[in-house]
Amino acid sequence: MPKALLDFLGYCFFFWSNENEEPPHIHVCKGKPSKNSTKFWIRDDEIVLEHNNANIPAKDLKKIQMYISLNKKDIIYEWFRHFNQ
Structure with missing residues (x-):
């Protein structure tokens, strides 16, 4: 697993295995993966906050x-590897 998906500021970055029908995105929360996570869409030209169910403070968001944007290439690679696409 690349460092980009391990942690940043104590936040966990992950994919849910049943979401391969959706466009590339990543979930973020404190600690371990949780259904109350924050979701970011990863688009060609931007990273878009879908929702903040983890209630991450604005300064951390x-x-x-920015962290997702800087590591977008690695995250997208892992997305397609994870879903065998």
Whole structure:
């Protein structure tokens, strides 16, 4: 697993295995994966916050969004590897 998906600021980055019908996105929460996670869509030209169910503070959301953007290539690679696409 690339470092991009391990952790950042204590947040966990992950995919749910039953969401391969959706476009690439990543879930984020503190600690371990949880259904109350925050979701970001990963698009060609931007990283879009879908929802903040993990109630991540705004200052951290900005940092996380930038982190995802900087590691987008690795995250997308892992998305397609995870879903065998």
